Amino acid sequence: MSPAVLTEAAVVERSIPMAGAVELVLHHPTAAAAARAGQFFQLAVGAPGAILRRPYSVAWARPEIGQIGFIFNIVGTGSAWLASRQRGHAVDLLGPLGQGFVIEPGNRPAVCIAGGLGVAAFPAVVTALMAAGRPVVFLHGARTASQLLPVSRLQGAELRVATDDGTAGLHGSVLDLLASVAVSDVDVFACGPTPMLRRLIEVAQRLELPRSRVQVALETPMGCGVGTCLGCVTPRRGGGYLLTCQDGPCIRADRIDWDGMVDAFHG
Amino acid sequence: MADLGVDLGRGFRLRSPVLVASGTFGYGFDAPLVDRGALGAIVTKGTTLRPRDGNRPTRIAETASGMLNAIGLQNPGVEHVATAFAPLWKNWAVPVIVNVAGESIEDYVAVIDRLEGTPGVAAFELNISCPNVARGLQFGVDARLAGELTAAARSATRLPLMVKLTPNVTDIVAIARAVEDAGADCVSAINTYVGMAIDVRRRRAVLDRESGGLSGPAIKPLALQAVWQVTGALRIPVIGIGGITTVADALEFLMAGAVAVQLGTVNYSRPQAAREIDDGLRAHLEAQGLRDLGSLRLRQPIVASHA
Numbered sequence: 001m002s003p004a005v006l007t008e009a010a011v012v013e014r015s016i017p018m019a020g021a022v023e024l025v026l027h028h029p030t031a032a033a034a035a036r037a038g039q040f041f042q043l044a045v046g047a048p049g050a051i052l053r054r055p056y057s058v059a060w061a062r063p064e065i066g067q068i069g070f071i072f073n074i075v076g077t078g079s080a081w082l083a084s085r086q087r088g089h090a091v092d093l094l095g096p097l098g099q100g101f102v103i104e105p106g107n108r109p110a111v112c113i114a115g116g117l118g119v120a121a122f123p124a125v126v127t128a129l130m131a132a133g134r135p136v137v138f139l140h141g142a143r144t145a146s147q148l149l150p151v152s153r154l155q156g157a158e159l160r161v162a163t164d165d166g167t168a169g170l171h172g173s174v175l176d177l178l179a180s181v182a183v184s185d186v187d188v189f190a191c192g193p194t195p196m197l198r199r200l201i202e203v204a205q206r207l208e209l210p211r212s213r214v215q216v217a218l219e220t221p222m223g224c225g226v227g228t229c230l231g232c233v234t235p236r237r238g239g240g241y242l243l244t245c246q247d248g249p250c251i252r253a254d255r256i257d258w259d260g261m262v263d264a265f266h267g
Numbered sequence: 268m269a270d271l272g273v274d275l276g277r278g279f280r281l282r283s284p285v286l287v288a289s290g291t292f293g294y295g296f297d298a299p300l301v302d303r304g305a306l307g308a309i310v311t312k313g314t315t316l317r318p319r320d321g322n323r324p325t326r327i328a329e330t331a332s333g334m335l336n337a338i339g340l341q342n343p344g345v346e347h348v349a350t351a352f353a354p355l356w357k358n359w360a361v362p363v364i365v366n367v368a369g370e371s372i373e374d375y376v377a378v379i380d381r382l383e384g385t386p387g388v389a390a391f392e393l394n395i396s397c398p399n400v401a402r403g404l405q406f407g408v409d410a411r412l413a414g415e416l417t418a419a420a421r422s423a424t425r426l427p428l429m430v431k432l433t434p435n436v437t438d439i440v441a442i443a444r445a446v447e448d449a450g451a452d453c454v455s456a457i458n459t460y461v462g463m464a465i466d467v468r469r470r471r472a473v474l475d476r477e478s479g480g481l482s483g484p485a486i487k488p489l490a491l492q493a494v495w496q497v498t499g500a501l502r503i504p505v506i507g508i509g510g511i512t513t514v515a516d517a518l519e520f521l522m523a524g525a526v527a528v529q530l531g532t533v534n535y536s537r538p539q540a541a542r543e544i545d546d547g548l549r550a551h552l553e554a555q556g557l558r559d560l561g562s563l564r565l566r567q568p569i570v571a572s573h574a
Contacts, residue, residue, distance in 0.1 A: 004300065005300075006300045006538060006539065044536060044537075049331040049332045050329065051329065051332060051333065051334060051483050051484065051532060051533075051535075051536055052329050052334060052535055052536055053535070053536050094300075094538070220324065220325075221325060221326075221327055221328065221329075222327075223327050223334065223336070223535050224291075224298075224534070224535040225535075226297050226298060226538075227293060227297035228291060228292055228293040228297045228298055228534070228535075229290070229291065229327065229336070229338070229535060230290075230312075230321060230326070230338045230341045231326045231327030231336060231338065232324075232326075232327075233321070233324050233326060233341075234324070235323075235324075239320065240320045241320060241321065241324075241341070246297075260323070262323070262324050262325060262475070
């Protein structure tokens with residue numbers, strides 16, 4: 001694992017990549033060089049009353065220009081504070097932390113499944129998969145067309161889209177798109193709300209896609225992000241718990257006790 | 268240069284009055300980017316006789332200026348601590364204080380017995396106040412039981428013995444006196460306050476266990492007042508805990524009569540807080556022309572402290 005840094009980084013750009021989301025681009029060459037697809041950073045927030053850092057996946061990193069991007073929704077005071085950062089402001093970050101996706105080189109197809117803001121981690125994942133020579137099918141689901149990440153951000157992948165309201169692509173769930181994909185010999189990389197991941201596991205079972213071929217990026221409430229508070233646990237298959245921050249956030253699905261997964265509160 | 272050294276009793280001297288609190292620093296291995304040598308001591312995660320998986324998620328929740336936790340004493344058990352961790356601590360410059368938890372006096376004594384004489388273990392902190400296990404609080408809320416447990420632990424160890432008090436009582440001074448009388452070398456005060464948060468959208472408690480322990484700046488004035496009460500009544504040193512985030516916070520606890528402080532929740536957001544507060548205390552003493560931390564007290568101790 002790359003060594004984490006605790007540092008301030010300057011905001012070089014703030015934009016709205018899709019409806020309801022904010023993208024912050026930070027300049028920090030060390031962080032950009034260290035970050036792997038699926039890893040996260042703990043970002044400090046200055047909102048009154050907010051005392052914990054906020055964990056965000058690396059959306060993308062470009063070491064050659066020293067930049068790293070984060071895409072997030074505004075769900076509470078902490079993310080609202082971060083979203084109010086402007087070019088030139090400093091953001092205090094700790095990371096990269098945790099395990100990214102395991103991406104092996106080869107020509108076995110990769111199927112990416114992103115539900116809602118789960119897509120935030122995927123520009124980096126697609127880049128890493130392309131670099132590993134993997135053909136990528138990208139299944140992207142959102143509530144409505146305006147909440148889809150622009151195609152240009154997932155370049156190189158064969159994109160298929162589903163929306164809950166039918167305003168783009170298939171009218172339905174991102175998991176409905178799986179029916180159109182041959183899954184006999186693929187690796188799946190998924191990120192989205194816990195209920196979506198749980199349904200993915202059911203669908204995978206029906207399609208006889210082994211859980212060992214599915215990696216999921218988990219989202220749980222997090223305290224420290226480094227393994228000391230033991231707050232971010234995920235039930236482990238066979239008993240006990242995995243630490244989302246250390247064993248994850250990207251974890252092979254067969255390591256998880258899916259019956260014990262809870263849909264956590266994100267305030 | 269100002270002397271920041273403290274004496275916690277039984278000759279247990281720390282180079283800094285800034286410790287990291289149990290449950291916020293693991294067993295000292297996981298915190299990145301922390302200069303352990305700058306710490307007064309590390310207090311470990313609560314350690315029990317047998318390994319414990321801890322509570323089901325959701326275990327933590329942020330609240331206004333605070334954090335609720337109900338971890339449930341997840342820990343690898345004393346055997347693992349003795350064989351896998353202590354041999355590494357032995358080579359550290361920073362003393363490691365093992366926080367001991369249990370459900371019966373026999374449990375606590377068995378943990379201490381296993382670690383007594385183990386190189387690397389500098390002292391014990393008795394967790395008589397964990398709000399997140401079925402029977403964890405009973406020792407801490409009953410002066411007679413708190414005294415009995417402390418006496419049993421005292422008989423089991425020659426190492427310095429710290430007892431961590433719960434604030435979830437009517438009369439914290441009665442409990443504090445009982446553990447002092449039973450042979451504690453010092454007390455740490457306070458543990459978390461029992462609290463709760465409800466997810467209004469889902470209409471259910473945020474934490475799986477419904478209630479948990481509240482920590483962070485939200486509890487600091489409450490903790491400070493509890494420490495003030497305890498330092499006004501005890502002869503043994505008191506280590507202040509509760510929402511300490513800044514140098515000024517630490518100064519308040521020292522002025523209230525604590526000889527040292529433990530940092531808890533702040534470690535999560537600012538991994539280098541202990542170093543910053545240690546530096547800040549030294550700078551404060553020098554700026555004020557004070558020789559030592561004891562000079563900060565608003566009132567004199569009941570008897571001269573060990574320092």
